Amino acid sequence: MSDNEQKSGLAKAYDFKDVERKWYDSWQENNLFSAKMEEGKDNFAIVIPPPNVTGVLHVGHALNNTLQDILARYHRMKGDNTLWLPGTDHAGIATQNVVERQLATENESRHTLGREKFIERVWQWKEEKGSTIINQLKHLGSSCDWQRERFTMDKGLSKAVRAVFVRLFNEGLIYKGDYIVNWCPRCHTALADDEVEHEDTAGALYHIRYPYADGSGQVIVATTRPETMLGDTAVAVHPDDERYQGLSEIGIKLPLSERTIPVVLDHHVQREFGTGALKVTPAHDRDDYEIGLRHELAVLKVMDDSGTMNEAAGDYQGLDRFECRKRIVADLKEQGYLEKIEEYDHAVGHCYRCKTVTEPTTSLQWFVSVKPLAAKAVDAVRDGRINIHPKSWNNTFYAWMDNIRDWCISRQIWWGHQIPAWTCEKCGELIVSEKDPDSCPKCGSGELVQETDVLDTWFSSALWPFSTLGWPDETKEMAHFYPTSVLITSFDILFFWVARMMMMGLHFQDEVPFKDVYLHALVRDKHGKKMSKSTGNVLDPLVLIEKFGTDALRFTLTAFAAQGRDIRLSEERIEGYRHFINKIWNAARFSLMHLEDFFTGEKPPPIDHGKLALPHAWILSRLNQATIDSHRALNDFRYNDYASTLYQFIWHELCDWYLEWIKADLYGDDDEAKETARLVLLTVLEESLLLLHPIAPFITEEIWQALPGERDSIMISPFPEARDQWQNSEAETSAQLVMEIIGGIRNIRSEMQIHPKAEVEAFIISSDAAANERIMAQAQSIKTLTRLKSLEIESSGQVPKGAASYILADKEIFVPLAGLIDVEQEMAKLKKARQKLEKQEKQTSGKLKNEKFLANAPADVVAKEQEKLAEFKGKLEKIAETMARLGDL
């Protein structure tokens, strides 16, 4: 171990593994995540998008929770009553599938077990495995109030579900009916419209001859699903279609069947498509169902719940629907009914859970009338009570809400909230009630049978922002935290979830569920492809954390979280930000070497900003700017701006300039200068850590605790506020000048290949007396930072021949290099610079000669252009002088 390591007490490279575990445990032990509800303070609440209880953390979760944690930590540090409420979703179909698979390995099934035992089994699974994702969220550093963790099936939430269901039913907004729904033949349940994913599929369009019932002719219908013809109960044509006038009196003899079906006239039929005749299968097609309703057609189901042809399919009974399709086509062909087969691409619906092709079919289901609820949600977004970020989603949101159809909420599975409705076996009365009824209120019979269906999972998650706060009871939590502040989620559940929370919140609380919705992007692989297990391009956040550390992963995700754009993630990119985390670590090590014995008891007095030397005044001014920018970025959900502000400030201003600049004081003999440097250094380091904490919680705490003095957790230390007295434009101007000079000298050294250790002389020629004074005040710093033997400034005069030069607007820097100058090379460099400047000069002077520009442009823009012109002219002059001198050589 070197001296430095001993002195700072920190290892040379940041070892995140122990650090992360240590501090996370400490935060939990000290209850720092738990929400306070103090009066007179602002409230800030986020409810987590509850991950599926079956879930395993993926990068999307990592992004989602990092963004939430940043806001939670920010507001907690600001002193707000801050609640970040965690929990999981019971995920009906997904969870049931998991447990069923498990049962299958034991040669059991839910049917052999029976409903009650099966549900017990799922609960058992939940107790054993259900906290996986919660534990993974902890690795991310999530500062959720874990004591308030909820589950969409727990007692309180079940109570809320029933309360909502009953009220909606009593209001006539929930109804039961036999309608066409999307059916998954594998999951054996109905699905909501948005649970069906449409995929373009290469299929075929079959043209089939349907003979007239009187044998006088035929009509050709086209279909992508010939097997459904077994359920045809009509052929539809457009009422104005001249080709089929009078056909409605004749009827059609359905091929492969003994049935005769009517021809109906319906405006839905597109005359241009195919032959303008449409076979109508009300039981297996949504449009046909609608047509059927209009013409009171029979609804003939030809498949059962598993997609197998039923007795109505006659000879085809027992065949799987796809097998049946082949048979039907073969039979049609054989019997001369098949006109032709065309290749045809069309969208086919798939179950979003198991990817099975869904079957539209009629079924007795429960629905929510969403139109009145949706209207309220649209209003809330329109009048700004809810703000969606980025705004570009507004139109999509409106479009979807305007076209919304009733929501099928019943599912024929077992895992979920069983619908609180009972039928009286005796009199048939339907009873909907929050509490399990003992007897029929109509006939008094005790023979009541509860609905076997459960509710769509999204029904309970739609209540999440208030059910988790204790509603329907009147709780302190509701009073403080409803409406919640922000909802942060991925755009792909905007409709599944966000829109429904708006509807339910507005309807039941008469108040929005959240004021802002931040929709973040999808995390893709480095080629822009969606991550998926089958492609094998999945990045596992836990592996990334193991490899690069949580803070590095969080910083990366934040830095790339620009609004409205997907994130392409790769290990290389995280590695880059790990370097940044390590940079902070080393800056802290350096600082601690000088701060370790700075003070032990009382903190030193605050900085006297009235008489600070340039580097101190400058860094405080820059820090103040970074603070202002951080607040602004966080309040505007501009996460990437927040990350880059800190990256830029800490690395390029604090480390590259300030630390180098004050080394002379820190290592020097001037005690007063040394004390000031230590004090400002400590201040800047502290504030930087505080600014950085929400994004990189672990390293900031580790360093914070190593700083001198007794300290509370950085988590509960105040987030920096802007300090006007630190703003110092004079210092910024001076510092910029000094940096320009240093840059110029370094440029010469590098271009001239002067060895870094070689000490050289430099001259500056400048007629600007004020500037010269500023430069001379920093002469020592400039010399140290550029390894100069001497630095001289002259207002005019001769410079030794054979000096390398660097041109500034009204100054010229020379480093004499007798005999070492490559004249041609220097000339070429100058010519190139001149060329560029001439172009800029021309452009700017052109503008300034333009009367319209002078008349229309704001004064400050004109002034700036004038400054620019002066600068260009000055540089050109200096270049001319230098070239002339070089020419003399």
Next chain:
RNA sequence: GGGCGGUUAGCUCAGCUGGGAGAGCAUCGGCCUUACAAGCCGAGGGUCACAGGUUCGAUCCCUGUACCGCCCACCA
């Protein structure tokens, strides 16, 4: 068929209300200078997709075109 987003340095992307094109990575040159080689210093590199328009002025606003991506949709 509608809607949305993208096109800026070799790569990945910033660029908020129009006013001298930026970052990270990569590349090239020089440095193990006692915080950091996971680093430091310096350099090169762009017709801001294309075509019009508005404007004193356009990477930015408008219109159109071309590619790329996503979402929604009941033409069988």
